[in-house]
Amino acid sequence: MKPRGMKLLIKVFLAFLLTSLLIVGGLALLGHSLSPEKSLSPVIENNAVNYFQSLGAKIQNEDDIRRIYKDLQLHVRREGFEQLADSQGLPSFATTEKMDKDFSNKLSLGKTNGFYFAEVKGVTPRTVWFISYDEIPRAWLFPFLWVASFIFFIMAISFLTIRWMMSPIKVVVEGVNKISEGNLKYRIKTNHRGEFGLIADSFNNMADGLEKMIVAKEQLLRDVSHELRSPLTRVGVAVDLLADEKMKASIKDDLSKMEELIHQILESYRLKEGAKSLKKSNVNLSELISNVASDYEESMKVHLNLPEEASLHMDAMQMERVLRNLIENSMKYAKPSEPNELTISLQKDCDHWVLKLKDQGIGISEKDLTHIFEPFYRADTARSPGKSGFGLGLAIARAVIEAHEGTITVTSKMNVGSEFTIRLPK
Template sequence: MTIKNRFLTSYIGGIIIASVSILSILCIVFYVTTGSVPTPKILYKTFTKQRSLSPEEELAYVELRNIAKHDPDKLLVQDTQKKMQQIEEKSLEVIIRHEEEIVYYSEGLVEKSLVVHFPMFDTNNIETKGTIDNAGGLYRYIKFDFYYSDKSKGSVLVLKKENSFLEFLTKWGIIIIFFILLVSIAAMLFLNQLLHKTIINPLENLGQTMSEIKEGDLMIKAPTMPANTAREVHELTANFESMRSALLVSIQEQRNLEKNRKDLIASISHDLKTPITTIIGYVEGLQEGVAETPEKREKYLNTIHSKSLALNRLIEELFLYSKFDAEAVHFDFERIQLAKFLTHIVEEFQLYNREVQLELNVVEDVYVHIDRMQMNRAVTNLIENSMKFKKPTEPLCMILEVEVVDDLVEIVIKDNGQGISELQLPYVFDHFYRGEEARTSTTGGSGLGLAIVKQIVEKHDGHVKIQSKLNYGTTVTIILGKA
């Protein structure tokens, strides 16, 4: 069943259940209190029995009752009938009965109907009020039963024609029912149209959009919803649009990963092919006896050794990067004094690279939560990167300093090296990115060094930024939280 039909069924079912429930409760209450089934006529009669008399009715009734009590035969004479005509001028009706015969009734009443519907004779006059049907017209009455002088039964009734709801329904009921049904159907059609406009149509349009996206057209946007569309449909459309945007981002990321994969294959192929080709060439040279002198053989072996070391470093970086990328590296964080940590790194480099001027500026009381080994790797990668791209015409000078800004600690590494062009600067932390200037056999890295640095720093809930200008050196800043 469609949503539209479900809503329509719910509307109709709700109306029917509510109506039947209310009527059932009213009928049960009426039956318990009165002991009779509540038909419309019984309901009306019960209502009129409890209504009080109007002053005109009460006066006319009292006058006729007094006559019936003291001189009942007088009701049959002409003079008394004139009195009745005076009563009738007050929009009242009068009936006088003698035994089973109607001896007097007001003009407009139907005698046959009066005989049929005349109330029962009640000597004690317990039931004096009620409703009588006369040729389809309803009258409420007040009755007094008595005996004539000859002991024959007599009754006098004062009637008031009711412009009652029941009579109104009798005459106009079919039209009213038809009108109510017409209004109900119109209201249901209006609600159905409103439902269709605010819920069904937007959902159908959204479904059409989903079908087009299923076919691969992710650029199509969700349809614009009218202002009166249901809030839930607006939320569904917004969520769908968010999903579509996220899917586009995911696809773009997948394309970037695919491009990175291709770049990786191209880079690795290049970096592996060059040293392997060199190694093969020198090994073949040794096998064929090209290196005739001990000096030449020593040169060949040194070249083979250096290329093998380069290959090993490349494989290690690839393995490390893959572990970082798969989040397979465990980080053991500890609270460390930054001055001692950086001092150890600087002393280690100065021990093996005396030609590099490395200056350290750091205060003693700065602490951070870091993984000692991994952060050592990150700082070492940055220093080695500076050494790879130093200027050939002047010695490399580096400064390591620590700055504290509020709750953040900045580890700043400056050098006077070759610098990085503005075109390359936004991409240096991307996976496998290397500038063309870097792709040499002497300085060309794997393109993973800075990417690994970024991954390590981000695992410490920090971030890294770089500033550089070609031929004017580079500044890299690692920003961490203060411990």
Template sequence: MVGLTSLVTNFGLKAQFENYVIHRQEKQTREIIDLIKMKYEEEKAWNTGYLEIIGMNALQNGMILEVEDNKKQSVWSAYKHNNGLCQAMIMDMRANMYSYSDKWNGEYQEKAYPITIDDVQVGTLTTGYVGPYYFNDEELIFIKALNSLFLITGICSLIIAFALGVFMSLRLSNPLNKVAKKALSLSEGNYKERLTDGSHTKEIEILIETINELSDALEHKDKLQKQLTQDVAHELRTPLTSVQGHMEAMLDGIWAMDKERLTSCYEEIIRIKKLIGSIEDLSGVENENILLHKQEFNLAKLFIRLLNNYEKNFQMKNIRVNYRPESIMIYADEDKMSQVFNNLLSNALKYSEDEGEITIQTTVEKDSVIVSLKDTGMGISEEDLPHIFERFYRADKSRNRKTGGVGVGLTISKAIIEAHEGKITVNSKYGEGTEFVIKLPQSEDIINKL
């Protein structure tokens, strides 16, 4: 663009300068005619001495003059006065123009102008010049200097533009190349390395931050996947080892094959089945094809039924439940919502100490139903809090049987709530308790009834 601009500007100035030269010749011719008319009016006759002065000055500027009277008789002619000088002048002008451009195709030409005084023609001025335009020595020096200046400026501008282009492209491409290499490294499973080089380009800086966040997320998912393998192996190994030991003892005759022994084996098998069922439930919600059978039901009745199921467990740990039933109608899948609240109550029971407290509140706000379930249990640490809805994540890394499960209950609950176009959030402080808040949209029919 810099080179093209210089080239176009050069051609434009050349054309303007040529027009300027042509207009300058016309102006000089009019000035000469005015001088001749003024002298003729003053003396009422031709003054050849004065015409000689004007003619020789014009010859120095590249114009060959001839003045004729009204009878076509020559009064003064530059050719007659000094033919050699005129020929030399023409040759010099042609040489100048050919030195300017070897494609110049000008030739000597003449043009006649009438000399009139009071609308009466008293003579004719004939001008001869190399046309359609020509440059004198000063103009030729100027235009050659201008061309050289444009050439030097264009070359320098191209060099600077090229250098800046290389600098800017490297400034953009280097971090992009690193991002590309990092993306390739991520595809090969290398998640630990992070991009540390920054960029002054906002979009590239955002891209670098995004790649680093992607690395963190993939690394975390990779850890969860490895942890899943260990957890599932641990959860399956324990009951299978127990069943294997019981069966070997009974087959070897060490233990009698009585009801108590068989019941113990049966319970372990049920535990394995529940584990497999949890994994199947997770697979069902992760494929984003949760089938909802929505109907209108009373939320209070659902909570009363669930609390009745847990009544014995609450009494065993002396846990007090604060719940004031309020008749709130909601349009949702009752079985799926029962699964969600059952998971939350089960977690509250597991992680609450003896003589703890569980508080359930239900409210209606505009077009939403808000459900809050709060306990005074052990709470969740800041480190674990962002991950509790992730599959197979458990804050209890020991996989204690008392707090059992494989860490899919909250993942399934979150998927069910989102399938209802709702939202579930958690607030917790380690050692003080946890509160889950569920926000579900209310149907227009129920809102109209209210």
């Protein structure tokens, strides 16, 4: 699929080309209307007449006619030597008279039977000069080749110029994509001035404001989360003094959920620091996956397709967290009336290990697919009774994978299932 910027570039270039052709065509029509092609230029006419008369003066016999053809590739039909012209298959005088285009008062000009012809009018003995279509000298074609080359050169320069003029659009589109991917530190750099320079400056100002707003919001959420820990601890101590065991258990459960939410919020921000937040060591990913999957054997059927050895330098605890989150999501959103099955595969792909987890659950709607990795986002199906959560699990999973310089994506069909794909550099 072609990039949108390239499509726009082609459209603009074609519009430019069409406009140029219309202008050239309009000028040609205007020139034709002002100076219709009904007569030759006097200079060309006189030079041609003198040239043909000088050649005709050299003809005394058939050998002279053959010599002219040998030197100039010009055939000749001349009164007194018509038998030679007939043997060469040249059109007759009567034929050339019919095909005269009436461009000139001094010359008969036209084409017939595969020949171009010219004759000086009113000259005796009558002489018509012919040149075959196939015998036009190559040198006569060179001007057309030069014209074609020049036109192609102009088109190439025009295309490159338009491409250069439109290059800022590509830069702006790239900037928008970077910001939409969450890279709030990205700024447009361009040497263009004028309107595109203003667009770049406006974009950068927008990105500055957006980054400050998001950072301020995250800092507030982080600070609030930190501050909530102490009150929650005190509430937990106070709850232990309650006499009503049922109420105590209910409050303890709510406090546990709040503490887990705070922990996930703080962990998601810690992982935003990237690789610096990881505690890496050499890990056999196949073994890690097998160990994690074994904990869920009683709840679901897990099919494993793993190599014996898949050594990676990674944070084992964080990767285990990702795996558990994805497996538990598969369990949570399984079809109620069908056996819950999950297939986990790991294989090499060029410079990456590709980990896939494919379930047969209720699936994710198309409108939710682009948002499920966003913090606190929960799809409509997740809001149904019995499916609790804070909407941070997949956001943390993505943060972990990106901290390992990898990617995580998902494809899904409603009532068919979902497939999460993780790519990790070897």
